[in-house]
Amino acid sequence: MxxxxxxxxxxxxxxxxxxxxxxxxVSPDVDAIVRDIIAAVRERGDAALLDYTQKFDRADLGKTGLAVTRADIERAYQEADAATVEALTFARDRILAHHKRQRPADDRYTDSLGVELGSRWTAIEAVGLYVPGGTAAYPSSVLMNAMPAIVAGVPRLVMVVPPSGGTINPLVLVAADLVGVHEIYRVGGAQAVAALAYGTETIRPVAKIVGPGNAYVAAAKRQVFGTVGIDMIAxxxxxxxxxxxxxxxxxxxxxxxxxxxxxxxxxxxxxxxxxxxxxxxxxxxxxxxxxxxxxxxxxxxxxxxxxxxxxxxxxxxxxxxxxxxxxxxxxxxxxxxxxxxxxxxxxxxxxxxxxxxxxxxxxxGSNHVLPTARSARFSSGLSVLDFMKRTSILKVGPEQLRALAPAAIALAKAEGLDAHARSVAIRLNDG
Amino acid sequence: MxxxxxxxxxxxxxxxxxxxxxxxxVSPDVDAIVRDIIAAVRERGDAALLDYTQKFDRADLGKTGLAVTRADIERAYQEADAATVEALTFARDRILAHHKRQRPADDRYTDSLGVELGSRWTAIEAVGLYVPGGTAAYPSSVLMNAMPAIVAGVPRLVMVVPPSGGTINPLVLVAADLVGVHEIYRVGGAQAVAALAYGTETIRPVAKIVGPGNAYVAAAKRQVFGTVGIDMIAxxxxxxxxxxxxxxxxxxxxxxxxxxxxxxxxxxxxxxxxxxxxxxxxxxxxxxxxxxxxxxxxxxxxxxxxxxxxxxxxxxxxxxxxxxxxxxxxxxxxxxxxxxxxxxxxxxxxxxxxxxxxxxxxxxGSNHVLPTARSARFSSGLSVLDFMKRTSILKVGPEQLRALAPAAIALAKAEGLDAHARSVAIRLNDG
Missing domain, CATH: 3.40.50.1980 (Nitrogenase molybdenum iron protein domain)
Structure with missing residues (x-):
């Protein structure tokens, strides 16, 4: 009841x-364990990934390799139920169509003083996508997390998924392939997050890590935040x-x-x-x-x-x-x-x-990665914007500088920042 | 050199x-001290704010009150240098004009199957703005942090600023007034962040906290994250x-x-x-x-x-x-x-x-709150979007449900989520 x-x-x-x-x-405190795992991956690279995968996933990466190959993906299509692949493709197309509408527009304009201003959006250069193993390996979540990155134009989308007990759900590999994930590695847990953040011999580092995971994954994401960007912890x-x-x-x-x-x-x-x-x-x-x-x-x-x-x-x-x-x-x-x-x-x-x-x-067609635990008061579901960043642009000529300078110098002086004032004033003698 | x-x-x-x-x-580890301060504010409310302000800022809130009044702001205008107020107003107008262009557009459309989809942006209901005291009290930062919130339409923008040694820089109050900050309180440090996140008798809680601060403020923001949203730690x-x-x-x-x-x-x-x-x-x-x-x-x-x-x-x-x-x-x-x-x-x-x-x-005119420490690889400067959130909208009629149901049911079953499949299938007998 x-x-x-x-x-x-x-x-x-x-x-x-x-x-x-x-x-x-209840979030168990796994910070210390995770700190050790991250340090080991930073120090020992791939060798640490092999050891942790043996220990936590009971899988021998020495046999399969760390990287999922094209042949592995073809095999996944063979193993997957055809009707489910069709359903995934149907979902993929609808998610793609919706997310295309989220692409932000650049802005560039000249204001009444002749100052040029702008905002330009660019895709994040490399993104890591964490996918849980075992029963929590949802192919629909692969579509939802990966598609906005692809629509954003992320040139390198790297998926990691633990080979729990030696295997990866073939539908997860099919979903990744349907969206267009660029690289897939058989590794999970805090060790996968560490590899994505700092890189190993095989896995080059990324700039942002997204996707759901257990307490170890969440703790690892929090610890590497700053070195890389992360999404909300769901x-x-x-x-x-x-x-x-x-x-x-x-x-x-x-x-x-x-x-x-x-x-x-x-x-x-x-x-x-x-x-x-x-x-x-x-x-x-x-x-x-x-x-x-x-x-x-x-x-x-x-x-x-x-x-x-x-x-x-x-x-x-x-x-x-x-x-x-x-x-x-x-x-x-x-x-x-x-x-x-x-x-x-x-x-x-x-x-x-x-x-x-x-x-x-x-x-x-809309995204199913959404803010939980009352965080809809201040945050939004996953979107194309989460895989882009905005650079602001400013361009001032000699005439505009003269118009802007008095206020800039006054404010710099009021804030006690003389070198700021000087950086503007020194240009006023010109043309 | x-x-x-x-x-x-x-x-x-x-x-x-x-x-x-x-x-x-070098970030000093102040987590334990900050944890105690937050706990004290949650337990003792305004009384804790008075004690900490006496201790850290050497200011007696019993005399001045916690809230900055209209009379205080009028006095700040009197005390401020007139040319600097004019420069602040000039800057305010330019920042306003630029940020108005950042307002996101809602989207609502019907796709080829007749499914209605949409994204709607709304302002965050209440935002707290932290402003440092002493020499780090920059009126320009008040403009830059507050203006995007005002342009977003945040109905309640609450500023906190420590009365370091008993006083607040009048230009900070003027800047806040020029932008249209709704409430201002004389309190800083981790205690101010705690008050904004959890509320006290005088300060109602907000949904997000932004603005720069020292190590105590940064640690407090990290600790209350989840209960409220926070901006990047600069x-x-x-x-x-x-x-x-x-x-x-x-x-x-x-x-x-x-x-x-x-x-x-x-x-x-x-x-x-x-x-x-x-x-x-x-x-x-x-x-x-x-x-x-x-x-x-x-x-x-x-x-x-x-x-x-x-x-x-x-x-x-x-x-x-x-x-x-x-x-x-x-x-x-x-x-x-x-x-x-x-x-x-x-x-x-x-x-x-x-x-x-x-x-x-x-x-x-553009914002000066920008990503530091290489985080421009994955994040953007402060903008109107940081003060809004997006709700996604989906509307399906009986006919569209029949078109979408087979794929939804197939995927739910493939993921072992029978109640998911049932929630769609049970509606197919209708109409």
Whole structure:
């Protein structure tokens, strides 16, 4: 049974505030271990990667090599289910089409004083993409993380994936190939992050590392940050479904469970204005949960973090939704568009009764890497912009310099920076 | 004397690679102290702020109050030099005009299948701006950090500034008022960051914290990251000047010193293809440095981190500049535009002989908060985008769902996520 909150109750604000700050993740402190791994990779290079892969993944890179070859990828296509490859290709094409629209425009203009200004976007020169091994190896995540980099024009996109127990999910290799990843290496964990950040004999360093991973990978990304860029550290997934009583309770229950099955730390929240509907959804959840192969995970998530919030009217849901700032928000009621216009904090919004969040996970075309743990208040889902950087441009001639100089010199002097003032003033004697 | 490197020498690559990895900053480990300060502010709120401000800033908030009032700001205008206020206003207007061009466009469209997709940008609901006290209180930095937030439409921009020794630089208050900062509090250090992240009786929490600060502020920002967003942690400033022999050595020397006077960890680099010009610049630096009030700082920076790199042709400078990835790059030679087109890594580029970097610090219009320490390889200067976030939008009707469902279900099953597959399949019986 999930938690139930009612806005009509006197202690609602207190309970809701507590609900918002509930931690859903225990991060083990692996900083010291990770520090040692990074130091070893910096010192011993490929040899350290071989040792750690033997130890953690029980795989012998001496036999397979570190680099995944073209032949390995062809073999993956052979091993993969043809219908799934077709589905991946369909998803790839839709994700490509959407992300092409995110490419930023350069700007260059001359203002009224004759000063030329500009902003120019360029792709990051090399990006590393971490892909987890084992059961967490999701080919859809490879598409979602790699495609924005390719659309950005990143000339060198390097994927690392641990060969857990000696093998890599063939669909992960197929997904990487479908997007156009340039290099793939059989290595995971903190050692892979270290190799991407500092380079080894085989793996040249990159400038930014993205992609999900376990506590070791997250700690390693934090430690190499600065030397390279990193993306957000993702927490457990979450969905907020706002639904009126006109929905089919089974549909909404299915959506809540799709989130809950991800992880015992995942969170599914229903806000509704219909108490009978809430009961029906809760009953449907209990019914459906038993049918799931991942019933144990989904049950733990729903029991520990699931919530049903009963509101007087759906208007009351708006400030609550902004405070929850969920990764995924489904708006399953008439008037969803108007509600969306007033909603501020959400990673992604799914409109209407026929847009389950799962469509966005795979084939909607938008990115499924989205801000978790209330970070939609201040951050965005993964996009092409995450793989580019902006250089600002300034060009001033002698005449413009004379127009700008007095203010620049005044401010430099007010800030006690005489060499700044001098660098402008010295040019004023000219032409 | 700065370091001299010549591409013609056999050990150039080795020396250049070592030069690139030189650390220019020692970050004292203040994590434990900062952790205690944050805990105290979370527990004791305003009372903790009063105590720490008494202790660290020797200022009695019991007398002045925590909040800066309208009367305080009017007094600051009275105290400020009128010409400097005019210069600040001139700079404000130019920065405003440039940043207005950075506002991102929303996108909403229907694709060939009839699926509606979109991206919507909204301002972050509340932002905290840290402004250092004492000599590091730069009014120009207040303009540069606050303006993009205002242009983004942030409805609540909260400035904190320590009342070092009891006072706040009136120009800092004037700059804040000129941009339109909504709230100002007399508090600094880790305690201010804690107040912004968690809130106290007087200061409501924000969703993101930006602005430069000392080691305590930087450590506090890192510790509250996740609860709120933060900007990049800025390192010491740097300039790379690429210049041919046709420049006036005194001008280029002045530019190198404008950077060096900032901080003993600042870095000024000259790349030139003219050995005699290099010598002339070096002599001019030595001559000018003695005239500076901040001669000690500038000398330390130039001696420890300054560099002159002699290249055979300016074309050789291109890959070196991309590897240096400097915060500021001056291109003082004919053909600078063509060079810029091929340059990848630079925070900001200043074109031609009449665009000293200092113009960008104050009145160019572009932002002076730029990526340091080689992070221009993967990040950008501060912009309006840093104060907004993007929500992605997806809307699917019954017909589109039928078109998308097979691929979504196939991928969900391939990933072992049955509840995902079910959330799509359950809707197919409809309509």
């Amino acid at each position: 999930a938690t139930t909150l009612r806005t009509s109750e006197a202690d609602f604000e207190e309970r809701f505030a507590r609900f918002l700050t509930t931690k859903r993740e 927490g457990p997934s979450e969905v907020l479904v706002i639904a009126d009583g006109a929905n089919d309770p089974d549909w909404i229950a299915a959506d809540l469970l799709a989130q809950a099955e991800h992880d015992s730390g995942a969170q599914s929240i229903l806000i509704t204005d219909d108490a009978a509907f809430a009961d029906a959804v809760e009953a449907a959840v209990e019914r459906q949960i038993r049918l799931l192969p991942r019933a144990e995970t989904a049950s733990a998530s729903w029991r520990d973090f699931g919530a049903i919030i009963l509101v007087g009217t759906l208007d009351e849901a708006l400030p609550l939704a902004d405070r929850i700032a969920a990764e995924h928000v489904e708006l399953a009621f008439d008037g969803a568009e108007k509600f969306l216009q007033r909603l501020t904090n959400a990673g992604a919004v799914f409109l209407g009764r026929h847009t389950p969040e799962v469509i966005g996970d795979y084939v909607g | 700065a370091t001299t490197l010549r591409t013609s020498e056999a050990d150039f690559e080795e020396r250049f690679a070592r030069f690139l990895t030189t650390k220019r900053e 390192g010491p400033s740097e300039v790379l000047v690429i210049a041919d022999g046709a420049n006036d050595p005194d001008w280029i020397a002045a530019d190198l010193l404008a950077q060096a006077e900032h901080d003993s960890g600042a870095q000024s680099i000259l790349i030139t293809d003219d050995a005699a010009f290099a010598d002339a610049v070096e002599a001019a630096v030595e001559r000018q440095i003695r005239l500076l009030p901040r001669a000690e700082t500038a000398s330390a920076s130039w001696r420890d981190f300054g560099a002159i790199i002699l290249v055979g042709t300016l074309d050789e400078a291109l890959p070196l500049a991309d590897r240096i990835a400097a915060e500021h790059v001056e291109l003082a030679f004919d053909g600078a535009e063509k060079f810029l087109q091929r340059l990848t890594n630079a925070g900001a580029v200043f074109l031609g002989r009449h665009t000293p970097e200092v113009i960008g610090d104050y009145v160019g």
